[in-house]
Amino acid sequence: MRKLAVLHSQYKVWVPALQRAEPRLDIRGWHPEDRDLDHPWLSDCEALFAWKVPMGLLGHMPGLRWIQNSGAGVDHLVNHPELPPDVLITRADGHFGVPMARYVAAHFLWDTQALAACREAQEQCRWEGRLMAEDLGGARALILGFGRIGRRIGEVLRLLGMEVTGFVRQPRQDPDFALFGAQDLPSHLPKARLLVVVAPLTSETRGIVDRHLLAHGHGHLTLINIGRGEQVVVPDLLEALDQRRLGRAVLDVLPQEPLPPDSPLWKHPKVTLTPHHAGPSTPEAVIPDILPNLQTYAEGRTIQGAVDRSLGY
Numbered sequence: 001m002r003k004l005a006v007l008h009s010q011y012k013v014w015v016p017a018l019q020r021a022e023p024r025l026d027i028r029g030w031h032p033e034d035r036d037l038d039h040p041w042l043s044d045c046e047a048l049f050a051w052k053v054p055m056g057l058l059g060h061m062p063g064l065r066w067i068q069n070s071g072a073g074v075d076h077l078v079n080h081p082e083l084p085p086d087v088l089i090t091r092a093d094g095h096f097g098v099p100m101a102r103y104v105a106a107h108f109l110w111d112t113q114a115l116a117a118c119r120e121a122q123e124q125c126r127w128e129g130r131l132m133a134e135d136l137g138g139a140r141a142l143i144l145g146f147g148r149i150g151r152r153i154g155e156v157l158r159l160l161g162m163e164v165t166g167f168v169r170q171p172r173q174d175p176d177f178a179l180f181g182a183q184d185l186p187s188h189l190p191k192a193r194l195l196v197v198v199a200p201l202t203s204e205t206r207g208i209v210d211r212h213l214l215a216h217g218h219g220h221l222t223l224i225n226i227g228r229g230e231q232v233v234v235p236d237l238l239e240a241l242d243q244r245r246l247g248r249a250v251l252d253v254l255p256q257e258p259l260p261p262d263s264p265l266w267k268h269p270k271v272t273l274t275p276h277h278a279g280p281s282t283p284e285a286v287i288p289d290i291l292p293n294l295q296t297y298a299e300g301r302t303i304q305g306a307v308d309r310s311l312g313y
Helices: 011-021 039-043 097-112 115-123 148-159 182-191 234-242 283-298
Strands: 003-007 026-030 047-050 066-069 088-090 140-144 163-168 178-181 194-197 222-225 248-251 271-273
Touching: 003 011, 011 026, 011 283, 066 283, 097 115, 097 148, 097 222, 140 148, 140 182, 148 163, 148 194, 163 182, 178 182, 234 248
Parallel strands: 003 026, 003 047, 047 066, 066 088, 140 163, 140 194, 163 178, 194 222, 222 248, 248 271
Antiparallel strands: none
8 A cells, every 4th residue: 555644734624624535545645743653664655745845754764755735835845955856746626716716806906996995984974975896898807827816717707797818927828818028027017907927936036026017007996816925025015006107015924924903004004914715725626636536646657747846836
């Protein structure tokens, strides 16, 4: 029976769920901070289900051949200094599209439907008949990162009446959406109403939302970052907000999590912070997406859909 080690803060939930999904595997789990590991059992274990892998663990798993990441982003694994180059990495991103699209729509519609102003008027018992929802027909939404998650977000924004353009590493033809290279993003920003960042963290996307990009923005532009915190340069973001080159920022991911209490982001009136919850990872949501590879591994076949480490996704 092939082994699958689970390293997760909620391993007591994940282990039985994974065992039910693929009972042909011998599955055992630990918390990432545990030090009392079963090293003999791990020594010939070939597969690991995890989010972040603490330093020193991989030295106890010389037989490791595959890591199934519990989320979509894999930059922390691609850049792990102890991970051998021949270990396959697979992502779990297939289920995140719907909840992340809900997140984007909810935060964007809060503004466009004037809900804050409506709430304020209600608290004052004031009938404000002049409050009108913003007409999004033809408004432009730019999505940086157009994989399975970005596409689903684009579909939802299109249903709201928006014109959606995707930005990817290399331009490509798509039957449903116009896709441009990320280098073209500045020229599209002046006419955009919304910029959604949902790209993987790579050398090209690290710090991509900086003062040079935001110089093309305007005071009616909303930024929603659900990609990686390191993709936004925080001082440049604050400067753009204060100088009305950006109207509002919604940040679900941050360069440092948890965010330090002294960060100016906490109290900035044009910033909304959420605790990295746009795409929740639960067994019910993730396992259907990764089940084909669990079955493949149990049957001794070759894992499919591995990350290209040179690209970072």
